[in-house]
Amino acid sequence: MVRKEVGDHVRSWRFIVMLVLIFLTFFGTMYVSLANIKQAVGNLQDPDRTFVYLKLLTVSDGTLPTFHTFLSFLGPLLGIALGFDAINSEHNNGTLIRLMAQPIYRDNLLLAKFTASLIVVSVLFLSLALLMVGGGLLLTGAPLEAVELARILAFVALSVVYVGFWLSLSICFSVRFRNAATSALTAIGIWLFFTVFYQIVVNLIVNAMLPKGGYLAPEQLLSYNNLLLSLLRLAPSQLYTDAATTLLMPSVRSLGPLSMERMAGAIPAPLPLKESLMIVWPQVTGLLAGTTVCFALAYYLFMRKEIRT
Amino acid sequence: MGETIIELEGLTKYYGSVKAVDNLSLDIKKGEIFGLLGPNGAGKTTTILMMLGLSEPASGTVRVCGVNATNNPIAVKRKVGYMPDSLGFYDNMTALENLLYIARLNEIPEADIARKAEETLTAVGLAGEMHKKTGAYSRGMKQRLGLADVLVREPEVIILDEPTLGIDPSGIREFLALIRQLSREQGLTVLLSSHHLHQVQQVCDRVGIFVQGRLLVEGTIGTLARNLFDEESFEVTVQLGRPLPEPWEHEPVLRQQHGVKQVKIAGDTVELSCEEQVTPDIVRFFVSHGLDILGVQQKEFGLDEIYQRYFENNLISADTDEKSINILKRPLFKRSKP
Numbered sequence: 001m002v003r004k005e006v007g008d009h010v011r012s013w014r015f016i017v018m019l020v021l022i023f024l025t026f027f028g029t030m031y032v033s034l035a036n037i038k039q040a041v042g043n044l045q046d047p048d049r050t051f052v053y054l055k056l057l058t059v060s061d062g063t064l065p066t067f068h069t070f071l072s073f074l075g076p077l078l079g080i081a082l083g084f085d086a087i088n089s090e091h092n093n094g095t096l097i098r099l100m101a102q103p104i105y106r107d108n109l110l111l112a113k114f115t116a117s118l119i120v121v122s123v124l125f126l127s128l129a130l131l132m133v134g135g136g137l138l139l140t141g142a143p144l145e146a147v148e149l150a151r152i153l154a155f156v157a158l159s160v161v162y163v164g165f166w167l168s169l170s171i172c173f174s175v176r177f178r179n180a181a182t183s184a185l186t187a188i189g190i191w192l193f194f195t196v197f198y199q200i201v202v203n204l205i206v207n208a209m210l211p212k213g214g215y216l217a218p219e220q221l222l223s224y225n226n227l228l229l230s231l232l233r234l235a236p237s238q239l240y241t242d243a244a245t246t247l248l249m250p251s252v253r254s255l256g257p258l259s260m261e262r263m264a265g266a267i268p269a270p271l272p273l274k275e276s277l278m279i280v281w282p283q284v285t286g287l288l289a290g291t292t293v294c295f296a297l298a299y300y301l302f303m304r305k306e307i308r309t
Numbered sequence: 310m311g312e313t314i315i316e317l318e319g320l321t322k323y324y325g326s327v328k329a330v331d332n333l334s335l336d337i338k339k340g341e342i343f344g345l346l347g348p349n350g351a352g353k354t355t356t357i358l359m360m361l362g363l364s365e366p367a368s369g370t371v372r373v374c375g376v377n378a379t380n381n382p383i384a385v386k387r388k389v390g391y392m393p394d395s396l397g398f399y400d401n402m403t404a405l406e407n408l409l410y411i412a413r414l415n416e417i418p419e420a421d422i423a424r425k426a427e428e429t430l431t432a433v434g435l436a437g438e439m440h441k442k443t444g445a446y447s448r449g450m451k452q453r454l455g456l457a458d459v460l461v462r463e464p465e466v467i468i469l470d471e472p473t474l475g476i477d478p479s480g481i482r483e484f485l486a487l488i489r490q491l492s493r494e495q496g497l498t499v500l501l502s503s504h505h506l507h508q509v510q511q512v513c514d515r516v517g518i519f520v521q522g523r524l525l526v527e528g529t530i531g532t533l534a535r536n537l538f539d540e541e542s543f544e545v546t547v548q549l550g551r552p553l554p555e556p557w558e559h560e561p562v563l564r565q566q567h568g569v570k571q572v573k574i575a576g577d578t579v580e581l582s583c584e585e586q587v588t589p590d591i592v593r594f595f596v597s598h599g600l601d602i603l604g605v606q607q608k609e610f611g612l613d614e615i616y617q618r619y620f621e622n623n624l625i626s627a628d629t630d631e632k633s634i635n636i637l638k639r640p641l642f643k644r645s646k647p
Contacts, residue, residue: 004410011401094397098458100363101391102414103383306364 005116014081019124022074026128029067033059034139051250051270052142053133054151058248068244071159072237076191079166082117084187085180086110086171087302092178110302114171114295121163125156147250150273155247158284162240165291166191172298175305194235202231233283236290243283246276312339314466314498315360320369322355322522329355331522333369337500342492344509345502347519353502354394356519357468360500361391374465387415390459394471396451400444404435404454407443408461415462429461430454433487448475452484460491467492469501473508481505485512543583544608545591550601552576559598566594 009015033040033056040059041052060066087110090096099109129152133144169190173183206228210216216224232238246252250270271279315337322330330352337343345353358364360371362382371378378385398407408426417425430439433453438446443454452472459467469488473481489512492499503509509516510530517527526533553574563579564572568587573580581591588607595602 008399008401093400094393094395095399096397097363097393097395098391098397098411099414101361101386101389101393102411102462103386103416104414105383 002112002116002119005112006119009082009116009120015120018074018078018081022071022078022124022128025070025074026067026132028064029060029070030056030132030135032061032064033057033066036061037140051145051148051151052140053136053144053148054248054250056132056136057152057155058245068155068159068248069241072162072241072244073191073195075159075163075240076166076195076237077188078121079117079163080170080184080187080191082120083113083167083170084174084184086113086117086174088174088178088180088183092180106303107299110171110175110299114168117167118160118164121167122156122160125159125163129153129156147273151247151250151276154273154277155244158240158243158247158280158287161284161287161291162236165236165287165294168291168294168298172294172301175298175301194237198235199232202228206231233286236287239283239286243280243287246280250276252276252279313337314339314374315500316370316372317356317360318370318372320356320359320371321367322352322359322364323367324355328522330359330366333522333524335517335524335527337498339498340492340496341514342489342499342501342512344513344516345500345519346504346506346509346516347502348504350521351519352522353519354470357391357470357500357502360468361386361389388464389466389468390462390464391468392455392459392470392472394474396455398443398446398451398454401442403440404430404443404446404457405439407454408457411458412461417462426457426461429457432460432491433457434483449477449480449484452476452480456484456487464497466498466500469499471503472501473503473505481508482511488512543586543588545581545583545588546606546608547579547581547591547595547602548604548606549577549579549595550603553579563591563594566590 036059037052037055040055041050057067087096090099090109100106133149133152136142137144166187170183170187173186174180177183177186206224209227210224233242250273252271313336315335317333317335320330320333321328333352333356345356347353355364359366360373360378362371362378362380362385365379373385374388376384376388398404399410402410405426408430409422412422412426413419427436427439430436433456435450435453435457438450443451446454452475456469456472459469467488472488473484476484485508488499488501491497501509501513513530515527515529516533518525518533553576557574560572560574563569563581566587567590568583568585569581569591570584571582583591588605592602592605
């Protein structure tokens with residue numbers, strides 16, 4: 001079943017369109033970062049300068065956003081494109097009832113859809129990452145360090161989880177709405193809300209909560225800042241960007257504000273991978289939890305659904 | 310025959326407050342072709358879905374091949390091939406690919422799959438088109454593919470929901486002949502639902518008439534006719550050369566004839582219901598009154614009659630379902646005219 005679903009995705013037009021889009025951004029950002037890599041690596045102020053390959057993914061001269069920023073808003077689109085008509089197209093074609101009459105469990109269908117899309121996405125991202133590493137190896141000649149590879153793989157895994165969240169959300173909509181267009185538009189609406197409006201809304205709310213007068217004690221400032229961050233982190237794209245940044249820039253030591261006391265003793269040096277992973281763990285957990293909730297909801301709806309047309 | 314393969318007991322199902330299936334009990338024997346007849350919305354599809362465990366009954370039990378379909382649908386689905394009324398295939402795959410996919414889902418050993426799929430397609434007469442995409446298939450071809458899809462799994466029971474929907478008349482004949490042949494050759498039990506009476510009459514061993522979730526009657530077509538029409542077993546229609554005048558002077562005399570129960574006069578045709586075989590007497594009666602007889606017809610009861618009669622009775626016994634009243638209004642009024 002998974003095999004057929006994977007085949008369906010790979011042959012479908014929308015997947016090809018998404019593929020072209022992602023390849024374009026990938027090559028665009030690679031080009032920009034390659035043009036600036038020399039400068040970045042030569043920058044002695046930067047503790048991350050030795051990580052040539054991570055630099056490839058994160059350096060930009062400002063003309064184009066970096067690859068992970070691109071992914072933070074293209075990833076949802078990919079997830080939605082793969083999932084929005086998973087169940088309802090089967091329903092509308094009349095194939096759902098025929099499938100259900102076969103000796104398979106109902107959840108197998110849902111799992112197959114989800115797994116197939118995840119496989120496609122993982123293969124896509126993994127090959128992009130390996131392409132990047134291979135291209136970098138050819139162009140710069142710098143040796144690849146194990147830590148870098150591990151970080152890049154962790155980044156790939158994170159991206160897959162991120163796309164998985166949107167995938168399960170859109171599958172959930174595809175179970176709920178009988179019309180493919182409705183489910184696609186709802187999913188895209190949620191995506192737009194989180195990428196564009198959510199920051200604005202959160203900023204407005206926190207600004208409204210700030211006391212008048214202008215003077216704030218440092219503790220108060222800190223608490224408001226934390227509130228702002230926690231609200232922002234309800235958005236999956238924020239979680240993803242935070243986590244990706246930490247993974248790709250080893251010198252990032254905290255995602256929240258740090259006090260001067262804590263900064264004072266710190267030497268600006270890259271963190272080991274394990275520490276970075278510890279920092280992003282809440283983010284990853286958040287994304288996984290979101291994915292699970294959406295998938296569970298889809299599962300519940302699908303199991304209860306009357307499959308009669 | 311003899312062994313019961315499908316056993317429904319007190320089956321009830323609600324959609325909202327509407328009772329879709331009402332306390333249905335039915336036994337279907339191994340190797341027979343059973344026709345489930347009923348108008349649209351009678352609950353046929355719902356009943357079938359419950360047999361497959363795709364829908365949960367509110368009460369009652371379904372046992373197919375001795376397995377409870379509600380608790381153990383997978384085991385039932387292994388033995389039952391189901392062809393839904395609205396058939397759909399993956400349009401971007403060829404017929405063979407569609408079939409292979411289904412065969413794989415049924416855990417047919419990979420080594421046999423291709424051979425078996427091709428054999429089945431040949432059996433249903435699609436050998437020439439098996440590499441065409443199903444998006445380009447006509448309705449009749451899809452129907453055949455649907456049957457192939459059921460047969461490739463080698464089921465013990467085949468359930469066909471409205472199998473003749475949307476095929477042309479000659480296609481229907483071929484299709485039904487195919488079903489009958491397969492059933493006889495392989496000893497398959499076939500349950501088919503339809504609202505087309507004649508087709509069902511052609512192939513079914515037994516029929517059940519189903520209206521508003523209730524099984525009104527079941528049995529062979531002959532038994533049904535006898536049960537229903539025993540009090541008025543002979544109906545004769547006489548076609549005359551010219552229309553009779555509205556108050557016909559001899560009508561009271563005709564009514565007095567031995568054995569005649571009811572007389573309906575409509576222009577140049579006279580319909581009589583008799584208690585026994587008195588057709589020759591009636592003919593003699595008309596001739597003696599100097600009337601030309603163009604034709605005399607003794608009515609034989611087909612499924613159509615049975616069907617209509619049952620719906621009629623059902624409607625008279627106070628109905629609330631507006632939809633079926635509208636569907637059946639016309640025959641009711643036409644027939645109850647004195």
